[in-house]
Amino acid sequence: MMEEKDKYGKELDLAVRIVHMACSLCQKVQQRLVSTASEQVLAKDDDSPVTIADWGVQATVSWLLSEFLEGQNVSIVAEEDVQTLSKSDAANLLAAVVNTVNECLAEAPKYGLQCPKKALGTSKILEAISLCNSNGGPTGRHWVLDPIDGTLGFVRGDQYAVALALIEEGKLVLGVLGCPNYPMEKELLNYNHQRLQTVPTSPTPSDIWEKGCVMYAKRGSGQAWMQPLIHGDTKFEWPNSARLIQVSPVDDPSLATFCEPVEKANSNQLFTAGLANSMGIKKQPMRVHSMVKYAAIARGDAEVFIKFARSGYKEKIWDHAAGVVIVEEAGGVVTDAGGIPLDFSRGLYLEGLDRGIIACSGPTLHNKIIGAVYASWDSSNL
Numbered sequence: 180m181m182e183e184k185d186k187y188g189k190e191l192d193l194a195v196r197i198v199h200m201a202c203s204l205c206q207k208v209q210q211r212l213v214s215t216a217s218e219q220v221l222a223k224d225d226d227s228p229v230t231i232a233d234w235g236v237q238a239t240v241s242w243l244l245s246e247f248l249e250g251q252n253v254s255i256v257a258e259e260d261v262q263t264l265s266k267s268d269a270a271n272l273l274a275a276v277v278n279t280v281n282e283c284l285a286e287a288p289k290y291g292l293q294c295p296k297k298a299l300g301t302s303k304i305l306e307a308i309s310l311c312n313s314n315g316g317p318t319g320r321h322w323v324l325d326p327i328d329g330t331l332g333f334v335r336g337d338q339y340a341v342a343l344a345l346i347e348e349g350k351l352v353l354g355v356l357g358c359p360n361y362p363m364e365k366e367l368l369n370y371n372h373q374r375l376q377t378v379p380t381s382p383t384p385s386d387i388w389e390k391g392c393v394m395y396a397k398r399g400s401g402q403a404w405m406q407p408l409i410h411g412d413t414k415f416e417w418p419n420s421a422r423l424i425q426v427s428p429v430d431d432p433s434l435a436t437f438c439e440p441v442e443k444a445n446s447n448q449l450f451t452a453g454l455a456n457s458m459g460i461k462k463q464p465m466r467v468h469s470m471v472k473y474a475a476i477a478r479g480d481a482e483v484f485i486k487f488a489r490s491g492y493k494e495k496i497w498d499h500a501a502g503v504v505i506v507e508e509a510g511g512v513v514t515d516a517g518g519i520p521l522d523f524s525r526g527l528y529l530e531g532l533d534r535g536i537i538a539c540s541g542p543t544l545h546n547k548i549i550g551a552v553y554a555s556w557d558s559s560n561l
């Protein structure tokens with residue numbers, strides 16, 4: 180029988196390599212994107228670069244998972260559905276996706292994986308994309324993919340993530356989070372943010388970010404890891420300079436940093452400001468696009484992540500799965516606003532989620548926030 184500690188080892192190894200490749204695809208597309216006209220960049224339809232990267236990552240991840248887990252009936256739950264690509268006027272988009280995917284897959288040997296014997300044709304790419312039509316659920320194995328999380332961050336040349344997780348029998352078992360614009364060193368992040376702030380209106384070429392990183396964790400290991408993205412001719416050799424990451428030891432709210440979504444439409448910033456204030460958080464919120472917020476908690480760059488979407492909004496599993504397991508294995512706590520762990524077993528959505536999402540570096544801060552929600556909810560008009 181396979182030792183418990185080796186369980187999911189093969190899947191994790193594969194998922195990490197795949198996410199590295201997907202990040203490389205995104206960086207290439209983003210570099211082209213920032214050199215084109217901004218109007219074209221911002222449209223998330225037709226053949227805009229964002230869409231090409233979204234589809235490109237989904238096709239690439241799907242093809243690689245199926246190829247290397249051969250014999251398994253691979254089930255993938257992913258953000259993008261195949262309808263847009265099937266439209267008769269989507270020929271240009273499809274051609275761009277096919278090129279981007281083949282360019283990415285040709286580099287597979289650099290990541291220790293085999294590339295296709297010959298370039299994939301349109302039908303193979305469409306097949307790979309339509310494989311990602313699973314609805315997840317409480318039984319069996321399901322890969323969960325957000326090809327580009329934080330679309331706005333991507334088009335702004337700011338933070339975005341590629342997120343891949345595995346759910347088995349309704350439980351999260353591993354998560355991999357690629358953060359192409361999140362440097363390994365926090366100092367570099369601050370440095371680059373300052374540079375960003377000096378030119379706030381123009382997208383930033385991603386090459387100013389230095390290397391981004393990939394984080395990953397296996398449920399129950401009590402460990403979460405971070406590797407640098409590789410560049411140029413460097414070959415990916417496991418463990419690729421992997422470094423253990425851990426949540427912050429800070430549990431005094433007055434020293435804590437809380438992060439939240441950038442867009443007001445995605446989380447009630449007035450309510451979270453009130454919560455932060457009532458529990459004694461003094462610092463300004465760190466507003467970051469995408470699951471990089473989970474990454475920030477996991478490696479101790481921030482202590483608290485709070486998201487309260489408008490009532491009626493249903494949180495999707497791919498927006499959280501990878502981040503949750505990484506934060507938990509790095510020592511953090513993630514629950515809904517009622518203090519209950521998130522339930523990934525109920526299909527595409529986090530059904531039954533109580534109001535909001537709270538990720539913390541530890542139980543002390545977590546208890547304080549849950550208490551603050553309890554005390555302020557009735558008067559919040561939410």
Ligand SMILES: Nc1ncnc2c1ncn2[C@@H]1O[C@H](COP(=O)(O)OS(=O)(=O)O)[C@@H](OP(=O)(O)O)[C@H]1O
Nearest residue numbers: 327328329330440441442444445467468469488492
């Ligand atoms: N109205 C509303 N309320 C709450 N959440 C929403 C809403 N609309 C979208 N989404 C989902 O939020 C994902 C982006 O979350 P972020 O935290 O990155 O938002 S932000 O860009 O920082 O504001 C985003 O993921 P991506 O689409 O992958 O970018 C969405 O799945």
Ligand SMILES: [Mg+2]
Nearest residue numbers: 325328329498
């Ligand atoms: Mg998303």
